Amino acid sequence: MDQSIEKREPHIPEEIPLLPVRDVVIFPYMILPLFVGREKSVAAVDAALSRDRLIFLASQKELAEEEPEPEDIYRVGTVAMIMRMLKLPDGRLKVLVQGLGKARLAEFLSREPFFHVRVERLDEPGQAELPLETEALMRTVHDQLAQLVNMGKAISPEVMVVVENIEEPGGLADLVASNIGLKVADAQEMLELFDPVERLRRVKDMLAKELELTAVQSRIQTQAQEEMGKTQREYFLREQLRAIQAELGESDPRAEDVAELRLKLKDARLPEEALADAEKQLRRLESMHHEAAEYSMLRTYLDWLVDLPWGRVTRDNLDLKKAKAVLDEDHYNLEKVKDRILEFLAVRKLKREPKGPVLCFVGPPGVGKTSLGKSIARALGRKFVRISLGGVRDEAEIRGHRRTYVGALPGRILQGMKQAGTNNPVFMLDELDKVGADFRGDPSAALLELLDPEQNHAFSDHYINLPFDLSRVLFIATANIMDPVPSALKDRLEVIRLSGYTAEEKLHIARRFLVPRQIQENGLKEGQVRFSGTALLKLVAGYTAEAGLRNLEREIGSICRKVARRFGEGKKRPVLVTEAAVERFLGPVRYLPEEERLESEVGVATGLAWTEVGGEVLYVEVNTMKGKGDLTLTGHLGEVMKESAQAALSYARAHAGELGIDPGFFEERDVHIHVPAGAIPKDGPSAGVTMAVALISALSGRRVSKDVAMTGEITLRGKVLPVGGLKEKTLAALRAHINTIIVPHRNAKDLEEIPAHLRKKLRFVVAKSMEEVLCAALEGVE
Numbered sequence: 001m002d003q004s005i006e007k008r009e010p011h012i013p014e015e016i017p018l019l020p021v022r023d024v025v026i027f028p029y030m031i032l033p034l035f036v037g038r039e040k041s042v043a044a045v046d047a048a049l050s051r052d053r054l055i056f057l058a059s060q061k062e063l064a065e066e067e068p069e070p071e072d073i074y075r076v077g078t079v080a081m082i083m084r085m086l087k088l089p090d091g092r093l094k095v096l097v098q099g100l101g102k103a104r105l106a107e108f109l110s111r112e113p114f115f116h117v118r119v120e121r122l123d124e125p126g127q128a129e130l131p132l133e134t135e136a137l138m139r140t141v142h143d144q145l146a147q148l149v150n151m152g153k154a155i156s157p158e159v160m161v162v163v164e165n166i167e168e169p170g171g172l173a174d175l176v177a178s179n180i181g182l183k184v185a186d187a188q189e190m191l192e193l194f195d196p197v198e199r200l201r202r203v204k205d206m207l208a209k210e211l212e213l214t215a216v217q218s219r220i221q222t223q224a225q226e227e228m229g230k231t232q233r234e235y236f237l238r239e240q241l242r243a244i245q246a247e248l249g250e251s252d253p254r255a256e257d258v259a260e261l262r263l264k265l266k267d268a269r270l271p272e273e274a275l276a277d278a279e280k281q282l283r284r285l286e287s288m289h290h291e292a293a294e295y296s297m298l299r300t301y302l303d304w305l306v307d308l309p310w311g312r313v314t315r316d317n318l319d320l321k322k323a324k325a326v327l328d329e330d331h332y333n334l335e336k337v338k339d340r341i342l343e344f345l346a347v348r349k350l351k352r353e354p355k356g357p358v359l360c361f362v363g364p365p366g367v368g369k370t371s372l373g374k375s376i377a378r379a380l381g382r383k384f385v386r387i388s389l390g391g392v393r394d395e396a397e398i399r400g401h402r403r404t405y406v407g408a409l410p411g412r413i414l415q416g417m418k419q420a421g422t423n424n425p426v427f428m429l430d431e432l433d434k435v436g437a438d439f440r441g442d443p444s445a446a447l448l449e450l451l452d453p454e455q456n457h458a459f460s461d462h463y464i465n466l467p468f469d470l471s472r473v474l475f476i477a478t479a480n481i482m483d484p485v486p487s488a489l490k491d492r493l494e495v496i497r498l499s500g501y502t503a504e505e506k507l508h509i510a511r512r513f514l515v516p517r518q519i520q521e522n523g524l525k526e527g528q529v530r531f532s533g534t535a536l537l538k539l540v541a542g543y544t545a546e547a548g549l550r551n552l553e554r555e556i557g558s559i560c561r562k563v564a565r566r567f568g569e570g571k572k573r574p575v576l577v578t579e580a581a582v583e584r585f586l587g588p589v590r591y592l593p594e595e596e597r598l599e600s601e602v603g604v605a606t607g608l609a610w611t612e613v614g615g616e617v618l619y620v621e622v623n624t625m626k627g628k629g630d631l632t633l634t635g636h637l638g639e640v641m642k643e644s645a646q647a648a649l650s651y652a653r654a655h656a657g658e659l660g661i662d663p664g665f666f667e668e669r670d671v672h673i674h675v676p677a678g679a680i681p682k683d684g685p686s687a688g689v690t691m692a693v694a695l696i697s698a699l700s701g702r703r704v705s706k707d708v709a710m711t712g713e714i715t716l717r718g719k720v721l722p723v724g725g726l727k728e729k730t731l732a733a734l735r736a737h738i739n740t741i742i743v744p745h746r747n748a749k750d751l752e753e754i755p756a757h758l759r760k761k762l763r764f765v766v767a768k769s770m771e772e773v774l775c776a777a778l779e780g781v782e
Helices: 039-050 132-150 157-165 169-177 184-191 196-248 253-268 272-286 293-307 320-330 335-350 369-380 412-420 443-450 503-521 533-542 550-568 579-586 639-654 685-700 726-735 745-753 770-777
Strands: 015-021 031-036 054-059 076-087 093-110 115-121 358-362 384-388 426-430 474-479 494-497 529-531 575-577 604-611 614-626 631-634 669-674 708-710 740-744 763-767
Touching: 015 031, 015 039, 031 039, 039 054, 039 076, 039 093, 039 115, 054 093, 054 184, 076 184, 132 157, 132 169, 132 196, 157 169, 169 184, 169 196, 184 196, 253 272, 253 293, 272 293, 293 412, 320 335, 320 369, 335 369, 335 494, 358 369, 369 384, 369 426, 369 474, 384 412, 412 426, 503 529, 503 533, 503 550, 529 533, 529 550, 533 550, 533 579, 550 575, 550 579, 575 579, 604 685, 604 726, 614 685, 614 726, 631 639, 639 685, 669 685, 685 708, 685 770, 708 770, 726 740, 726 745, 740 745, 740 770, 745 763, 763 770
Parallel strands: 015 054, 358 474, 358 494, 384 426, 426 474, 529 575, 604 708, 631 669, 708 740, 740 763
Antiparallel strands: 015 115, 031 093, 054 076, 076 093, 093 115, 604 614, 614 669
């Protein structure tokens, strides 16, 4: 930027074109080029050139404003002369201007085709002789500016020469302010200060602040250079140390790491694609400094690659008899599951590489789902891996995190494969129905690829980012109920339901497995304690209310601990746990069975219900009283049961004549249906038939047989629809000493799933309609 110390007193007209400028504030005697492109601005320059070449330069308040209005322009500016003008190819003008003097914008005379304004010249008061304080202030500004230049501030030597020769405080202040890079607002504030000494003081303060900023900036740059120099020095020293170690025959730790990884890669039997990526990353590791931030991340990745069982396989035990013996040894009954495993082994024996099935064991807690998975692994001679999916809400738990994240690791699937050490383990996914979902993704969606035999031969983990073959893995999922499992995931599962155990089955399991295990775990010897069959049956019936075996084992363990205490106190006589002794060890019976109906009654029917812990007996009671035909439902019933009661009432009213019910009965009597145990929520369609039988019994006055239990859903037309959980309901009927069960006709096929020895103890009545149900349930009806 050129400066001039020659002062002129040119004539400044009152009316003059206005050129709004951006990014800069023009001071008097300041020479600089301007680029003019806006139509109004070009017109203003043309008007000035056609007159006396004088133009008023005022700064815009907002830089981004393309078409400034009068209120967008500062009122104080500088009248300048256009020294040169050059037209550019893009239509813009390049003008060289020199500030002449300050002026105040008094009035806008016109706005088109350019701003034509009236201005008032602003003259500064002159001083014949400068006071000492002013001279000292000027010297301070000179020194500050020289110091700033010495610290690296880019100010041209020509400007410094001009500064040394300026003798007026106002001119010095303007020249320095225009060369130290002030913001537009600060420069405009300087322009509007008319007292030259005050302006010079403000410049001094600004120079002091600029000196501090420059000093801090210089210190930061020096520190950065020192750090870079230190890093380079350490690098050269380490290279020298490596060279010295090589001369002495000592090994380099980084070279040892690379050599170790290279040997592991040879033994890992990676697929071609994985091997190519591993070698590429190994070459990167070899050329990388071992203290680099990426070194440890890359080393961890390569460790995972070589540790995964890409080609390590355990040989299956294909002896079907031996496998069956192992399964029978570990679990009582469960024939359906055992048959499926033996079928898989038979196929494996005939076909070398069959696709692994994806089994899903569904049943209440404690029926042996997890232990069954371990038993299957032992029977096949495979490694067993188990992960729990309960509470998993992040998709990355399954697929892993991408390596760009700090602390990234593979997902739990590949972690389990590494733990197994082979690529064909029995892999158990426990608590499949407890998987959650949130903003981080849906883990069940990631399981779709994992559990699909058509896709899992190239399972992709975000961390490894290479296809891993899971087709040889025998996946076993477990769940208590299938309702929460998405339908797309259900489609990939071979569901095997494990119902609850009968009292006889629990007795056998307790004798063969639970009692010996608890005796051993509590430090007892085989002959020190024995349980009678009646004692075990009392434990099952009176101290546990479950479909599984966990509480039963817990109670057996409690008795064993009390026996162990006796031996610890010095007693040596063996203990026989009898039915009477159970109450001495565990206290009064905790679970009383539903009271058996001692006689057939009117308005009371026995129903069968399914719960997560097995089947239950449900009594439905109906009473009628004088009223207006209202229906009252109590017993903490759900919406489905309430609708079943309404359907039963509608059926009874529609067939009142056929059922021997007085048609006027419904207008003169209220009906109250109650299901005992009101604190327990109850719902489901299974009680529809039971409610209808109890209601018709109460309305017709005929007794319901105490030896009959029933289940099924009812329609308004009196048809009996099928329900689920037939085996569990059958077990509940046996526990209640009921010998006849009415089941829907379309559930007849499900009777095959009930063990033969249980079917012999019961009489099943298959019913298509309510007429058949009433014939079997009501006494004296044929």
